Amino acid sequence: MAEMLALDFMQRALLAALLVGLAAPLVGIFLVQRRLALIGDGMGHVALAGVAVGVLTGSSPVWAALVAALVAAVVVELIRTSGRSQGDVALAIIFYGGIAASVVIISASPKGTPANLTAYLFGAITTVQPSDLWVFGALTALIIGTVSLLRWRLYAVASDEEYARSAGMPVLALNLALAVLTAITVVVSMRVVGLLLISALMIVPNAAAQVLGRSFRSSLLWAVVIGLVSSVGGVVISYAANAPSGGTIVLIAIGWYLVAAVGAAVWARGRRRGHREAEGHGHEHGPDCGHEAIPHDDHVDYLHDGHLHAPHLGHYDEHADHAELADHVERDGHAGHAGHAGHYGHADHAAPTSPRAGSDRVRRLVASQPSVPSHRPHARARDDRPQAHASTGDGLGRPAAVRGLHVGPTTAHTLAGRGRDGGVGDRLSHARCPCCHGRDRRLADRRGRGGLSPLFDRRPPSPSALSTLRPHGRGRRPGCRNLGRAGQRRARLPGGTAYRRVGRSLRLLLAGALFGNTGTPSRGSASLSGASILAWS
Amino acid sequence: MSAPSPAPSPAAASPAPGPVIELRHASFGYGERAVVTDVSLAVNPGDVLAILGSNGSGKSTVVKGVLGLAQQFTGEVDLFGMPRADFHDHPRIGYVPQRHTLSSTVRSTVREVVGTGRLSRQPWWGRTTGADRAAVERAIDLVGLSDRSSVDVADLSGGQQRRVLIARALAGEPDVLLMDEPTAGVDAVNQHVLADVLRRLVEHGLTIVVVTHELAAFEDLVTRVVVIDAGQVRFDGDRATFERTSTSVLHDHNHHHHDDELEDPDGGSVVPVTIEVPRSAHDASGRTHG
Ligand SMILES: Nc1ncnc2c1ncn2[C@@H]1O[C@H](COP(=O)(O)OP(=O)(O)OP(=O)(O)O)[C@@H](O)[C@H]1O
Ligand SMILES: [Mg+2]
Ligand SMILES: [Zn+2]
Ligand SMILES: [Zn+2]
Ligand SMILES: [Zn+2]
Ligand SMILES: [Zn+2]
Numbered sequence: 001m002a003e004m005l006a007l008d009f010m011q012r013a014l015l016a017a018l019l020v021g022l023a024a025p026l027v028g029i030f031l032v033q034r035r036l037a038l039i040g041d042g043m044g045h046v047a048l049a050g051v052a053v054g055v056l057t058g059s060s061p062v063w064a065a066l067v068a069a070l071v072a073a074v075v076v077e078l079i080r081t082s083g084r085s086q087g088d089v090a091l092a093i094i095f096y097g098g099i100a101a102s103v104v105i106i107s108a109s110p111k112g113t114p115a116n117l118t119a120y121l122f123g124a125i126t127t128v129q130p131s132d133l134w135v136f137g138a139l140t141a142l143i144i145g146t147v148s149l150l151r152w153r154l155y156a157v158a159s160d161e162e163y164a165r166s167a168g169m170p171v172l173a174l175n176l177a178l179a180v181l182t183a184i185t186v187v188v189s190m191r192v193v194g195l196l197l198i199s200a201l202m203i204v205p206n207a208a209a210q211v212l213g214r215s216f217r218s219s220l221l222w223a224v225v226i227g228l229v230s231s232v233g234g235v236v237i238s239y240a241a242n243a244p245s246g247g248t249i250v251l252i253a254i255g256w257y258l259v260a261a262v263g264a265a266v267w268a269r270g271r272r273r274g275h276r277e278a279e280g281h282g283h284e285h286g287p288d289c290g291h292e293a294i295p296h297d298d299h300v301d302y303l304h305d306g307h308l309h310a311p312h313l314g315h316y317d318e319h320a321d322h323a324e325l326a327d328h329v330e331r332d333g334h335a336g337h338a339g340h341a342g343h344y345g346h347a348d349h350a351a352p353t354s355p356r357a358g359s360d361r362v363r364r365l366v367a368s369q370p371s372v373p374s375h376r377p378h379a380r381a382r383d384d385r386p387q388a389h390a391s392t393g394d395g396l397g398r399p400a401a402v403r404g405l406h407v408g409p410t411t412a413h414t415l416a417g418r419g420r421d422g423g424v425g426d427r428l429s430h431a432r433c434p435c436c437h438g439r440d441r442r443l444a445d446r447r448g449r450g451g452l453s454p455l456f457d458r459r460p461p462s463p464s465a466l467s468t469l470r471p472h473g474r475g476r477r478p479g480c481r482n483l484g485r486a487g488q489r490r491a492r493l494p495g496g497t498a499y500r501r502v503g504r505s506l507r508l509l510l511a512g513a514l515f516g517n518t519g520t521p522s523r524g525s526a527s528l529s530g531a532s533i534l535a536w537s
Numbered sequence: 538m539s540a541p542s543p544a545p546s547p548a549a550a551s552p553a554p555g556p557v558i559e560l561r562h563a564s565f566g567y568g569e570r571a572v573v574t575d576v577s578l579a580v581n582p583g584d585v586l587a588i589l590g591s592n593g594s595g596k597s598t599v600v601k602g603v604l605g606l607a608q609q610f611t612g613e614v615d616l617f618g619m620p621r622a623d624f625h626d627h628p629r630i631g632y633v634p635q636r637h638t639l640s641s642t643v644r645s646t647v648r649e650v651v652g653t654g655r656l657s658r659q660p661w662w663g664r665t666t667g668a669d670r671a672a673v674e675r676a677i678d679l680v681g682l683s684d685r686s687s688v689d690v691a692d693l694s695g696g697q698q699r700r701v702l703i704a705r706a707l708a709g710e711p712d713v714l715l716m717d718e719p720t721a722g723v724d725a726v727n728q729h730v731l732a733d734v735l736r737r738l739v740e741h742g743l744t745i746v747v748v749t750h751e752l753a754a755f756e757d758l759v760t761r762v763v764v765i766d767a768g769q770v771r772f773d774g775d776r777a778t779f780e781r782t783s784t785s786v787l788h789d790h791n792h793h794h795h796d797d798e799l800e801d802p803d804g805g806s807v808v809p810v811t812i813e814v815p816r817s818a819h820d821a822s823g824r825t826h827g
Contacts (some may be wrong), residue, residue: 033643149662156653159640166604166634167657167709168627206643214689215646286681289726293684300684311685313692 004239012133013125013192013235013245019140020189020201021231025209025223026147027185028202030178032210033158039076040199042091043186046072046098048195051120052105061120062135065190069183072098077179081172123194123246125235136188143181143188154178155216192235194246201227201249208257211264226256278309278316285309285316555618556581557713557744558603563612565595565602571610572598573768580713580746585739585758588748590765596748597635599765600715603746604632617712628657631711633702635718635748641691647701648686651677654705676707679734681727696722703731713744720754728754 004010031037050068054061072094079087106117119127147154157164157174165171182202189198205226206219213219234249241248285291285302292303301308301319308319556579566572573595580586588596601607603614605621616624631654639650654676655669677686680700685693690701703719714735720728732755735745739758752759762779764772772779 029643033640035642152653152656152665153661155645155649156656159642159645159650159653160634162606163632163634163653163705166606166627166630166632167654168625169656210644213644215687216644216649219644284724284726286684286727286730298687311688313688 004236009126009128010235010239012128012130013239014232015133016128016136016188016192017231017235017245017249018228019136020185020193020198021228022224023140023143023185023188024193024198024201024231025205025227026143026220027178027181028206029209029216029220029223030154030158031182031202032206033155034178037203038199040182040186040202041196042076042095042098043069043072043183044195044198045095045102047183047186047190048102048117048120049098049105051117051190051195052102052109056105056109060131062132062187062190065195066139066184066187068098069186070180073179073183074176077176081175119194120190121194121196121246122244123189123192123197123249125192125238125245128191132191136191139184139188143184146177146181150174150177151220192231192245193249194244197246197250201231201253204250204253204257205230208253208260211257211260226253230256275312276318277312278304278307278318281309281316285311556615557584557617558746559613559615560599560603561613561615563602563614564610565598565607566610567598567608571768572607573602573765575612576602576765576770577612578763578770578773580744582744583739583742584761585735585745585755586747586761586763587752587755587759588746588763588765589750589752590771594765595768596765597717598768600632600717600746600748603715604630628709629712631706631709631714633699633706633714633716633719635721636702639690639698639701641689644689644691646687647677647682647690647693647704648673650690650701651686651704651708654708657709672710673708676704679707680704681730696724696727699723700727700731707738712742713746714738716745716747718748718750720749720751723754729756732756732758 005014028040031039047065047069050065051061053068054064057064076091076094079090084090102117118124153164153169153174154177156167157169157171158178161171164174185202186195186198189195189201193201205223208226209219209222212222230253231249234252235245237243237252238245238248283289283304285293285304289302291309294301294303294308296308296310296319299310301310302316303309309316310319558578558580560576560578563576564571564574565576576599578599588599590596598607602609603616603621605614614621617626617629639645652665652669652673655665655673658672659665659669674683674686677683680703682697682700682704685697690698693701699719699722703716706714706716720731723731735743735755736758739745745758747755747759749755752762759776761775762772763770764779772782
């Protein structure tokens with residue numbers, strides 16, 4: 001290893017591999033998004049003609065290739081935009097013209113034979129010149145800079161060009177920018193990966209990342225990681241095995257793809273076994289559907305006839321059975337809390353001296369509260385909540401405890417809020433809670449400082465923008481002065497038993513490591529959504 | 538504008554006195570062919586304008602013409618009192634295209650798709666601020682998808698995807714919303730939720746132009762109706778007039794909405810009007826737009 005790193009040409013090859021591994025997937029994801037996976041291949045063909053001209057004239061093949069690829073990129077994009085039915089054929093002519101010209105030109109040069117092209121086509125570690133490195137470095141910096149500035153615009157144009165145009169985005173300019181980035185990537189890759197294989201390094205890491213990632217952001221990160229590992233690893237192996245670097249790099253990337261695909265399939269099967277689907281679930285939960293929304297880890301469960309239903313892909317998962325619910329209730333010592341209600345019910349309005357007193361307070365509030373007049377189809381589901389509420393904390397058996405869960409965020413909080421300023425205000429008072437919604441306060445402050453148009457300004461802050469709720473004991477911050485002594489002590493204790501805690505964090509870690517929950521995480525998804533529309537009306 | 542020096546408030550200033558959108562003898566089409574001809578139309582601030590008409594009559598073409606997505610052959614289009622060529626305040630217009638699904642070539646969460654609706658309010662060199670994030674979350678919340686904001690849009694149902702498109706238009710906090718069949722494939726409960734949301738936005742001064750086949754989905758929200766037939770405006774008037782004359786305007790396409798038992802009975806003035814079209818015609822149009 002040390003011996004390998006001591007070699008000048010290996011240092012250069014590794015650096016070049018680092019640059020390609022970084023740049024190629026960054027550009028490739030937009031090509032995948034626009035179903036242009038093969039366009040990089042075509043540009044490689046044209047760049048080869050540039051290389052041939054460089055060899056013939058004795059100038060730098062890198063610069064000649066760059067010029068050829070840039071011209072091809074712009075022409076290709078303009079042909080594509082014109083939308084002519086012959087566009088496809090025109091592209092084929094350009095691409096094959098490029099590779100044909102390169103073969104002819106290079107055989108015309110005195111010291112060249114078509115065999116010289118092999119290194120350019122498939123990559124070789126010995127060919128990176130010191131001067132190349134500066135060019136590659138500058139070009140890669142350009143790619144990274146452009147993508148990080150424009151990535152959401154490139155994303156928007158690639159996902160819905162018509163909408164992007166209606167929103168006033170410079171669609172043609174952005175498409176040209178992407179074409180130019182593709183051309184530059186092709187040139188950066190010409191030494192270690194090769195012009196025929198660069199397209200693979202743009203696409204294959206992204207294919208694997210699509211399996212691993214859960215969002216555009218996280219899949220882009222995964223693609224860069226896989227691209228880097230493949231390109232640097234490929235150069236090292238190609239040195240050890242004396243193989244062409246380009247082929248090795250691409251094979252490693254494909255290997256990652258296979259590992260990812262198989263791993264995801266196995267994991268999905270394991271999960272399918274591990275999670276229960278709610279059977280025969282015709283109803284779609286959502287805000288205003290009439291069911292309690294209960295934040296749970298990174299998502300929202302809906303309390304549906306004593307079951308917790310969590311939206312998952314096209315179906316609903318069962319997220320706790322009665323025994324588990326009752327378990328929460330027991331551990332927390334009062335039915336009103338059960339992981340959620342207490343989190344809300346504490347605090348800004350009720351400020352109970354003891355949990356039991358708190359739930360009494362809530363019960364009285366509920367008893368004095370006329371049932372919500374509602375014209376929504378789900379009104380009935382909401383109407384019977386106060387009764388369930390009234391039985392809360394009566395120390396009945398398990399069924400009652402489970403029903404006690406109905407004292408969820410919506411009811412307790414809405415009631416309390418209504419007592420103050422007529423319903424809408426409860427969101428606002430939530431923002432003031434020092435314990436759970438410090439984050440919300442920051443958002444609310446920003447909103448106050450302007451930036452949003454007056455139209456949206458006058459509305460109460462949205463619960464989903466407001467709260468990141470944590471379930472159970474973890475939702476309480478030790479510093480919260482509303483918690484009381486017992487609550488403070490409990491807040492210092494982690495939620496759940498040690499065993500469960502370790503299990504959960506291991507699961508999260510594993511899922512994060514394997515499946516890219518690193519990107520846009522579930523921030524805000526564990527929100528009070530169920531109550532949102534309700535609170536606005 | 539000669540406003541008095543202490544300007545009343547930015548909110549009061551934003552609905553310009555003139556029409557928000559004005560078409561004068563405009564013709565729009567694709568390629569060489571004009572599809573709608575000689576359309577004159579003024580949308581005033583606070584209007585909730587419904588565009589009705591059968592499949593292929595050119596409703597979407599009018600909307601696209603306003604946005605500059607269809608070719609304009611003759612006439613003028615003014616947006617907020619400015620010729621369209623000079624209009625650059627794009628975030629003031631929100632667009633919900635007529636499409637049933639979102640492209641799903643790469644993973645995209647609901648939040649990311651809705652976030653693209655916010656881009657027009659951000660300078661290209663700028664970063665996403667907290668206010669941007671809050672607006673996106675609120676838009677998602679408004680369409681009732683906040684429990685799924687981290688879900689891949691490819692995993693959503695068709696109706697949910699339509700709601701994502703609506704949220705995307707709302708994320709830019711527009712003053713006018715142009716919606717092309719936003720309720721197609723959205724169930725009764727969520728249509729109702731959407732109508733509620735739109736009502737609140739209208740109360741805050743939003744102007745809405747909506748292409749629809751189901752007037753009933755918008756309850757009593759719609760104040761004005763325009764009927765387009767074979768590329769021509771056949772009717773332009775207030776809701777009441779439309780309902781008095783609807784039988785003659787719409788020929789025999791007029792049916793009553795069967796779901797209206799589900800709807801709120803206390804808005805007694807609501808007379809549901811639905812233009813129902815044969816299933817096959819719907820499918821055929823889907824192909825042309827796909
Ligand atoms: N992109 C296009 N290119 C060429 N012609 C088009 C295009 N889009 C629509 N047309 C034509 O324009 C006419 C009007 O189409 P438009 O989409 O405006 O109808 P519509 O009233 O919105 O119908 P629908 O109710 O089905 O949405 C149709 O005859 C259609 O064939
Ligand atoms: Mg249409
Ligand atoms: Zn429900
Ligand atoms: Zn859950
Ligand atoms: Zn359910
Ligand atoms: Zn599931």
